[in-house]
Amino acid sequence: MSAYYEGSESENSDQQSDPEESEVEKGEFELVQNEQGFSGAVEAVCISFFNDILAYSKLWDEHFTHLDTVLGILNNESLYAKESKCELGMTKLLYLGHIISVDGVRMDPEKIRAIIEWPTPENLTQLRGFLSLCGFYHRFVNGYSRHAAPLTNLMKKGAFIWTPEA
Known part of the structure; x- marks a missing residue:
C-alpha cells in the first residue's frame, strides 16, 4: 500500500x-x-x-x-x-x-532505460516482449501507434524480416 x-x-x-x-x-x-x-x-x-x-x-x-x-x-x-x-x-x-x-x-526512468537498451529483436517472441513494454507507456508518447506501426506490421504472419525501417 x-x-x-x-x-x-x-x-x-x-x-x-x-x-x-x-x-x-x-x-x-x-x-x-x-x-x-x-x-x-x-x-x-x-x-x-x-x-x-x-x-x-x-x-x-x-x-x-x-x-x-x-x-x-x-x-x-x-x-x-x-x-x-x-x-x-x-x-x-x-x-x-x-x-x-x-x-x-x-x-519510471529505469523502464525508459530498459526500452532504450533493449537488444534488437531476432524473432517474434522477442518483438512481442519489446512491444509490450513500449505499449505499457503508450500514453506518454505522442503518435505512439504511428511510431510502432513498422514493428507492429512485423507481427503479421510471415512478415518478420528485420529492416532499417523497423
Missing part, C-alpha cells in the same frame, strides 16, 4: 524533473481497479490494482482521514496491509512503473 499526498510547492522544491521525460498531467492517470476494488466515495481517494493500493490526497490533514477510511475498509473485510510493504505520507513515489509526484505522473 502506498499513500501519497501532494504537499506544498515549498516541500517539493528540491525535486528535480527531467524536461526530456514525457509527462501525463494529474487527473489523466487511471488504473484499472480489480473486481473487488474500492467503491463509492473511496474511489475518489484510492485506486487499487490487484494487491497494490494507492491512497492519495491533496492536503496533509485530509490524508489521515483518507488513510483511516482505506485501512478501515481493509479491516472490515479481514484484509491486512503488510507494514514492511507500506509507504505512508510520501510526496513522491514509484507505483506500478510510474513516478507520481506534485509535478504529475511520469515514466
